Amino acid sequence: xxxxxxxxxxxxxxxxxxATTSLLTVLREHLHITGPKVGCETGDCGACSVLVNGKLRRxxxxxxxxxxxxxxxTVEGVGGSGRLHTLQxxxxxxxxxxxxxxTPGMIMASKALLDENPNPTExxxxxxxxxxxxxxxxxxxxxxxxxSAAQKVTDxxxxx
Amino acid sequence: MTYKSVGESKPRYNALAHVxxxxxxxxxxxxPGTLTVKVLRSPxxxxxxxxxxxxxxxxxxxxxxxxxxxxxxxxxxxxLTLDQAVLAEKxxxxxGEPIAAVAADTVEIANEALDLIEFDIEKQTxxxxxxxxxxxxxxxxxxxGNVLMVGGRPYRLVYNGDIEKGFAQADExxxxxxxxxSQEHAPIEPQVSLAVPEKDGRLTIHTVTQGMHFLxxxxxxxxxxxxxxxxxxxxxxxxxxxxxxxGWSDIKYVGGNVGGAFGxxxxxxxxxxxxxxxxxTGRPCKWRWTREEEMLHSARHSPWRITFKDGVTKDGxxxxxxxxxxxxxxAYTGFSSYVVDKHAFYVAGPYHxxxxxxxxxxxxxxxxxxxxxxxFGVTPGTYACEIxxxxxAERLGMDPWDLxxxxxxRNGDQLATRTRLESVYLIETMQKLAEVVNHPLNExxxxxxxxxxxx
Amino acid sequence: xxxxxxxxxxxxxxxxxxxxGDFTNAIVKIKPDGTADLIMGTVELGQGANTVxxxxxxxxxxxxxxxxxxxxxxxxxxxxxxxSFASRVTYFAGNAAVEAATSAREKLFEIAAPDLDxxxxxxxxxxxxxxxxxxxxxxxxxxxVATKGxxxxxxxxxxxxxxxxxxxxxxxxxxxxxxLATLAWASVQIEVEVDTETGIVTILDSKSVYDVGKxxxxxxxxxxxxxxxxxxxxxxxxxNLYPQYPSPNFQPRSLGEYMIATTMDIPNIxxxxxxxxxxxxxxxxxGIGEMTANPPSPAVVNAVHDAIGVxxxxxxxxxxxxxxxxxxxxxxxxxx
Numbered sequence: 001x002x003x004x005x006x007x008x009x010x011x012x013x014x015x016x017x018x019a020t021t022s023l024l025t026v027l028r029e030h031l032h033i034t035g036p037k038v039g040c041e042t043g044d045c046g047a048c049s050v051l052v053n054g055k056l057r058r059x060x061x062x063x064x065x066x067x068x069x070x071x072x073x074t075v076e077g078v079g080g081s082g083r084l085h086t087l088q089x090x091x092x093x094x095x096x097x098x099x100x101x102x103t104p105g106m107i108m109a110s111k112a113l114l115d116e117n118p119n120p121t122e123x124x125x126x127x128x129x130x131x132x133x134x135x136x137x138x139x140x141x142x143x144x145x146x147x148s149a150a151q152k153v154t155d156x157x158x159x160x
Numbered sequence: 161m162t163y164k165s166v167g168e169s170k171p172r173y174n175a176l177a178h179v180x181x182x183x184x185x186x187x188x189x190x191x192p193g194t195l196t197v198k199v200l201r202s203p204x205x206x207x208x209x210x211x212x213x214x215x216x217x218x219x220x221x222x223x224x225x226x227x228x229x230x231x232x233x234x235x236x237x238x239x240l241t242l243d244q245a246v247l248a249e250k251x252x253x254x255x256g257e258p259i260a261a262v263a264a265d266t267v268e269i270a271n272e273a274l275d276l277i278e279f280d281i282e283k284q285t286x287x288x289x290x291x292x293x294x295x296x297x298x299x300x301x302x303x304x305g306n307v308l309m310v311g312g313r314p315y316r317l318v319y320n321g322d323i324e325k326g327f328a329q330a331d332e333x334x335x336x337x338x339x340x341x342s343q344e345h346a347p348i349e350p351q352v353s354l355a356v357p358e359k360d361g362r363l364t365i366h367t368v369t370q371g372m373h374f375l376x377x378x379x380x381x382x383x384x385x386x387x388x389x390x391x392x393x394x395x396x397x398x399x400x401x402x403x404x405x406x407g408w409s410d411i412k413y414v415g416g417n418v419g420g421a422f423g424x425x426x427x428x429x430x431x432x433x434x435x436x437x438x439x440x441t442g443r444p445c446k447w448r449w450t451r452e453e454e455m456l457h458s459a460r461h462s463p464w465r466i467t468f469k470d471g472v473t474k475d476g477x478x479x480x481x482x483x484x485x486x487x488x489x490x491a492y493t494g495f496s497s498y499v500v501d502k503h504a505f506y507v508a509g510p511y512h513x514x515x516x517x518x519x520x521x522x523x524x525x526x527x528x529x530x531x532x533x534x535x536f537g538v539t540p541g542t543y544a545c546e547i548x549x550x551x552x553a554e555r556l557g558m559d560p561w562d563l564x565x566x567x568x569x570r571n572g573d574q575l576a577t578r579t580r581l582e583s584v585y586l587i588e589t590m591q592k593l594a595e596v597v598n599h600p601l602n603e604x605x606x607x608x609x610x611x612x613x614x615x
Numbered sequence: 616x617x618x619x620x621x622x623x624x625x626x627x628x629x630x631x632x633x634x635x636g637d638f639t640n641a642i643v644k645i646k647p648d649g650t651a652d653l654i655m656g657t658v659e660l661g662q663g664a665n666t667v668x669x670x671x672x673x674x675x676x677x678x679x680x681x682x683x684x685x686x687x688x689x690x691x692x693x694x695x696x697x698x699s700f701a702s703r704v705t706y707f708a709g710n711a712a713v714e715a716a717t718s719a720r721e722k723l724f725e726i727a728a729p730d731l732d733x734x735x736x737x738x739x740x741x742x743x744x745x746x747x748x749x750x751x752x753x754x755x756x757x758x759x760v761a762t763k764g765x766x767x768x769x770x771x772x773x774x775x776x777x778x779x780x781x782x783x784x785x786x787x788x789x790x791x792x793x794x795l796a797t798l799a800w801a802s803v804q805i806e807v808e809v810d811t812e813t814g815i816v817t818i819l820d821s822k823s824v825y826d827v828g829k830x831x832x833x834x835x836x837x838x839x840x841x842x843x844x845x846x847x848x849x850x851x852x853x854x855n856l857y858p859q860y861p862s863p864n865f866q867p868r869s870l871g872e873y874m875i876a877t878t879m880d881i882p883n884i885x886x887x888x889x890x891x892x893x894x895x896x897x898x899x900x901x902g903i904g905e906m907t908a909n910p911p912s913p914a915v916v917n918a919v920h921d922a923i924g925v926x927x928x929x930x931x932x933x934x935x936x937x938x939x940x941x942x943x944x945x946x947x948x949x950x951x
Contacts, residue, residue, distance in 0.1 A: 034188035035181025037419070039348045040451040044870035047348050075181035088179040092171060095834040098842065099661025100178030101185065101348045101419030126878040133870060135347050135420050136661050137845035138838060139878050165673040166898050169834035170680045173665035205863070255863065289861035311787035318790030339929040340912075342856040346875050371698020372690050373656050409691075416687040421660045422846075423905075426700055452868045460856050488861070501785060502633030505794045510627040518790070527863050532700060534846065535905045538628055539912075546624035546913035547928055550920065560917070564625055578791040585800045585891040586625060589824040592887055593623070593802040596822050 004064050008033060009077025017064045024048045024059035027074065035075040035104040039133075046132035049105035050074050056112035075104035078111055079159075086158030087111055090149035091142070098136035106132045110146045118153055120146070174417070185419050186352045186366045187448060194354065195224055195263040197430075197437055197447035198270035200277050201457065202248065202257045205286035206299065206526045209250050213278040214260055220276065222269040225394075225440035228260045232436060233405070234386030237378050237428065241493035243302065244529065246382055246432045252281060253301060253491035254528050256457035263437040263445045286526035290465070290488045293525050301491060301524035308489070308497060308522035315484075318504045318576045319517040326480025326515030330471025334552045340464040340540035342488075344455055345533055349419025351449040351458060353430035355438035361400020364412045365435055370425045372413040380408050382432050383439070394442030411435075423532035427459050427494070459531025462496070463488045464540035466507065468548040471515075476558050476566045481513045485520040485540075490529040496522045499537040507541030508576050509549070510586050511567040512613070516576045564590060565605040572612035584610045616811045619819070620922025623804045624914040628906030629795035630896070631703045631780060638779025639703075640694035641711040643672055643719040645772040647765060649743060649758025650682040651719070656696035657687050657708045662904050663835040664704045668712045670831055671897055675716035676723075677740030677757070694775075702902030705831060706796055707778050709897035714776025722772050726764040727755050797893035799901040800826040803910035805848070805882075807918040811941060814934030816919060818848050818882040821911065825886070828893045828901030836903065840886045843907025849876035850908070851915035851930050 004015045008031060015030045024041075027033045027050070039047030041060045048059040051073040079085035087110050090096070097103045106129065113120055113128035120128065125146050134142065152158035177183035214226040229235055229249035236242045245251075248259050260277055264270035287293045293306040294314075300306065307314040327333065354366040363383070369375045384406040390398045418425060430447045437445040449458070464487055471480035485503060489496035504520040533539070553560040568586045575581065587610050594601050631637060642654040653672045659665040669683035676683070687693055696708055724735035727745040731738065731753055739748050746754030764770045785792040806820040821844050830836040853874045859865055867873035892899025912930055920926050925940040 032190055038187055038448065039350070040870050042451065042869050042871065045348055091179045092175050095169070095172065095838060097172060097175055097178040098838055099418065099420040100174065100183045103178045104181045107179065129878045133348060133875060133877060135422070135875060137842040137876060139845065139881050140841050140884060141838065143878065165670040165680045166831050167833070169832055170666060170670055172663060172835070173669065173685055288863060316790065318785065341860060341930060343850055343854045344856050344873060346870065346873065370658050370660060370700050372658060373695045374698040376690050413690040414688060416658050418658060418660045423700060426698065451870060455868050455873060456866055463857065463860055498633065504790060505633060506629065510625060510800065525861070534908045537633065539909050542624065542626045542909040543913045546910065547916050550917045551926070560623060576790065577785065577794055579793055579795065581798065583797065583891065583893055585826045585889065586627065588891065589800050589802040589826055589889060590625060592824040592889060593804060593822065596824070596885065596887060597804050
């Protein structure tokens with residue numbers, strides 16, 4: 001057993017983990033932060049996607065102890081306390097969800113994209129989200145939502 | 161009439177919960193003391209269990225219950241045919257069939273316990289190919305034989321008119337066989353079930369099912385009918401006033417918010433075993449399938465083999481349509497006795513067919529049981545039918561659009577089941593499609609309507 | 616060399632369980648503040664039951680969509696719904712919800728009638744009010760009517776509804792029966808590009824026309840059509856659980872081995888919805904949740920044939936199958 005110290009959505013935590021505990025297990029089972037989902041546990045579906053020190057990672061494949069001291073952001077924290085991020089509003093307004101299970105990971109992947117590329121083309125959006133599976137296939141509306149969010153930020157009305 | 165709600169693109173009821181991550185799915189429910197469930201699955205395709213010893217597994221610290229067939233009050237279930245075992249007692253019919261289940265503190269301990277279950281299965285020769293399975297000397301997947309009998313025949317028969325007379329009127333016979341493979345629903349949310357013993361001895365099951373009452377009927381039979389096995393349950397569960405039989409109102413399904421299903425969550429999958437372990441241990445038990453279990457063992461789309469033999473006239477009228485379908489059901493009946501009918505009703509397609517005959521056969525093989533999927537039964541029918549239509553057009557040198565206009569159903573036409581149809585709109589959708597893809601239609605087809613055809 | 620082709624497929628699809636026998640019940644409860652609870656055992660899968668059903672109830676009761684709560688989470692307090700499958704929810708659960716709302720509305724009319732000095736038949740529910748049809752200025756807020764009913768008259772302001780179809784058993788001789796509630800219709804065209812060197816089939820464009828009866832929520836209906844189109848195209852080019860069928864060997868074990876469509880696989884998708892009302896559906900609606908996945912696969916097969924003149928009728932159309940088919944065709948042309 002070892003002590004993991006991480007910051008999640010702006011709050012500091014200390015969690016007892018062992019050498020094989022994944023970040024996904026820490027978030028869901030220890031901290032009860034359930035936005036990141038268990039979809040496959042093999043890194044194929046993207047439903048567990050979170051930001052670790054600003055970079056998009058699969059929480060299911062991330063060994064918790066290897067990110068000692070890191071800052072993690074999940075969909076619950078993407079807008080900041082009590083606020084909705086521009087992307088969350090865009091997903092809501094553009095009917096970009098159906099069953100909603102892929103949505104947390106999809107939003108984090110979209111955030112990672114806009115952080116790096118505030119004005120993505122449609123192809124750049126598709127490539128950035130190609131690792132997030134949506135079986136309901138809300139893809140068309142998701143792409144529209146990301147475009148809309150990027151536009152809002154460009155127009156100065158939203159946060160990245 | 162202007163509607164204020166109906167016809168409006170209102171936001172989804174739980175869209176806000178989706179985008180904030182607050183939507184709660186079954187796996188997001190945490191109850192202190194919940195045990196992790198793992199299941200021992202048959203490594204062989206077909207065989208007889210000769211030995212099953214769970215004693216070593218039960219003794220590991222951190223294991224609170226191990227169940228086998230003898231722990232299941234009523235060990236057969238299904239939809240119309242009750243032939244599937246919750247936990248295999250003697251007979252193994254497919255690789256992956258559940259044999260025993262463990263509830264433990266952690267996934268690691270549960271897996272360790274599985275490794276300590278000693279078992280011996282006498283292997284038998286399996287049959288995978290439905291064409292082989294139909295032969296008289298094929299290995300028997302089930303004692304009643306490998307073909308489902310429907311009304312005394314080895315297929316569902318639906319016909320209208322006189323097929324031989326129809327063929328006699330034809331100028332060309334067009335015969336083709338199509339294969340529609342098996343697919344997996346692959347919802348991003350896997351199968352998961354959390355069974356919780358309640359304060360008053362009742363059982364709550366958090367479920368991902370598409371039909372809570374649909375499965376409640378099935379699981380109540382498994383848990384509440386058959387033998388009184390309450391002496392094998394934890395004392396906590398025995399102490400309720402309900403005795404050894406759980407009634408309909410002793411089980412509560414909680415759910416209603418599912419992470420995608422597409423027909424793949426119409427089976428008990430994780431519910432029955434999680435429930436049985438909750439009874440056994442007196443503790444909440446969660447069984448979440450791995451994606452690998454989902455891919456290999458969950459109900460999947462059956463493979464379909466469909467032969468169309470059509471008699472057509474030179475001017476493109478289909479005067480006779482004969483369809484023979486083979487549905488590879490897998491090891492248990494599941495929904496196959498239902499879908500064989502649904503398929504037979506619609507496979508001939510949305511076309512006016514004065515003479516039609518459909519035979520649809522359900523064949524059992526030693527593969528994972530098949531189940532419902534989006535489009536169930538009609539999907540492979542549409543697939544075969546619409547390719548066949550283009551093949552007929554090719555043979556006759558006709559435009560595939562024209563062939564469909566010639567044969568399209570209209571109001572008053574019949575299905576193969578002799579149901580007379582009203583509110584038929586195929587032609588209207590075809591005309592609209594022609595418009596949006598800029599396909600020119602001649603005067604006749606551009607002005608055709610679905611008004612009843614003149615006899 | 617890249618070759619393009621177009622393929623069409625037409626389809627119909629029934630609403631409800633094959634052969635009938637399924638049903639759904641509903642409860643609508645009016646609360647003292649004039650909002651309503653719609654209580655049903657109908658499961659939400661992402662198809663939008665939890666949205667279109669409250670929309671229908673809101674319409675009947677003259678409330679806004681936001682004023683109707685949807686409660687569907689357990690089998691103790693929620694009445695029986697057969698299940699969310701067979702494309703039955705909009706139609707069957709919808710009809711039950713409409714009946715329950717209509718029944719609750721009748722109670723509101725009876726309670727309000729003396730205060731509005733008009734018989735119940737002369738009343739309507741609109742804009743959050745119970746009012747006289749020809750005199751919209753003679754109105755009482757629904758909340759006041761419900762409060763009066765509950766707290767003064769001690770009446771339970773609730774309505775119930777049921778919708779089901781009797782079971783129709785096929786005739787054992789010829790299969791004759793009455794298997795459906797209603798049918799929806801569709802026509803689809805898909806355009807593909809086939810690379811004759813690599814065998815890769817790229818789907819470029821999908822245009823669909825779907826008759827939905829009545830789009831209770833057009834955005835959600837559109838999501839069903841697009842979602843189904845993508846799933847159908849995924850079946851046509853990517854998915855196979857038994858790559859060595861009939862042997863179960865080498866089944867894919869993960870979502871890395873079993874490929875489903877991603878953002879990189881979607882073509883340009885255009886959807887057109889026709890509203891040809893069903894005679895007995897709620898507001899004329901029909902079910903379309905499943906149907907939308909059906910026409911794409913044959914349309915892709917037909918499009919590939921149009922592009923390269925070969926029939927590949929065992930989907931998924933993999934690059935291997937394309938190249939083998941082209942090779943075979945070339946050999947036949949040389950031999951012939």
